[in-house]
Amino acid sequence: MIRLGVNVDHIATLRQARRGERPDPVEAALLCERSGAQSIVCHLREDRRHIQDQDVQRLKRTIATRLNLEMSMARGIVNAALRITPAQVTLVPERRQELTTEGGLDVVRLSAALRPIIQAFQRRKIDVSLFIDPVPDHLEAAARLGARIVELHTGCYANARAQAAKGRALRTLERAARQGRALGLVVAAGHGLDYENIRDVVEISEIEEVNIGFSIVARALWVGLERAVQEMVALLKSGVREQPHAIAAR
Ligand code: PXP
Numbered sequence: 115m116i117r118l119g120v121n122v123d124h125i126a127t128l129r130q131a132r133r134g135e136r137p138d139p140v141e142a143a144l145l146c147e148r149s150g151a152q153s154i155v156c157h158l159r160e161d162r163r164h165i166q167d168q169d170v171q172r173l174k175r176t177i178a179t180r181l182n183l184e185m186s187m188a189r190g191i192v193n194a195a196l197r198i199t200p201a202q203v204t205l206v207p208e209r210r211q212e213l214t215t216e217g218g219l220d221v222v223r224l225s226a227a228l229r230p231i232i233q234a235f236q237r238r239k240i241d242v243s244l245f246i247d248p249v250p251d252h253l254e255a256a257a258r259l260g261a262r263i264v265e266l267h268t269g270c271y272a273n274a275r276a277q278a279a280k281g282r283a284l285r286t287l288e289r290a291a292r293q294g295r296a297l298g299l300v301v302a303a304g305h306g307l308d309y310e311n312i313r314d315v316v317e318i319s320e321i322e323e324v325n326i327g328f329s330i331v332a333r334a335l336w337v338g339l340e341r342a343v344q345e346m347v348a349l350l351k352s353g354v355r356e357q358p359h360a361i362a363a364r
Pocket residue numbers: 121123157184204206214215245265303304305306307325326327328329
């Protein structure tokens with residue numbers, strides 16, 4: 115089955131609206147795990163708009179599955195992540211004005227800066243994933259940099275309105291997933307995935323993991339978080355899989 119990572123940022127967004135203690139993203143993470151999530155994702159942003167440093171530390175101590183920390187390459191954030199030692203980091207671009215991560219990391223342009231950061235994490239046995247657009251050059255650069263995992267940005271696919279554009283974006287994703295797999299990378303995908311558009315993504319057998327936040331938290335308002343996660347897990351089960359890499363075993 116394709117693995118599900120649930121991003122709990124939006125639980126923290128709600129808490130930060132009143133700067134209190136609830137809803138607690140750690141409590142949410144435990145519910146997600148009990149409902150079938152295989153990893154928990156959170157993004158420690160430089161402006162700390164939702165997830166706080168303490169949340170990441172508590173998640174690391176509390177959850178039973180893998181903690182996947184999304185983060186920029188900013189020195190302060192890299193140092194915080196090296197201290198926390200999550201199972202995995204996902205390096206993403208970050209702009210203060212953006213509502214959410216708007217595109218993939220330009221791993222071609224940033225190769226020289228990325229290399230020592232990736233190596234520092236790998237020395238600590240932290241898996242590194244690079245969040246990239248589904249572009250051949252970027253997949254090749256990610257492989258050259260020695261990242262074990264790439265997460266393909268699915269925004270173009272998820273945001274396409276016209277059927278033809280959606281079809282084109284899906285084929286681009288398919289090609290990128292196949293290329294990533296051929297390069298020996300573990301291929302994940304995420305951004306804007308929901309209960310409808312996930313149906314075609316699960317058919318791409320090279321994609322081993324999806325990371326989903328917004329649509330699950332939004333659905334949870336109507337059906338509760340447990341059921342929202344269970345419904346997504348059920349959709350993911352319908353896909354045919356390649357032999358998976360050993361990512362979950364770490
Ligand atoms: N994966 C990455 C790397 C992301 O930056 C995000 C957005 O935080 C997601 C997955 C989840 O996106 P969404 O909240 O749209 O499901």
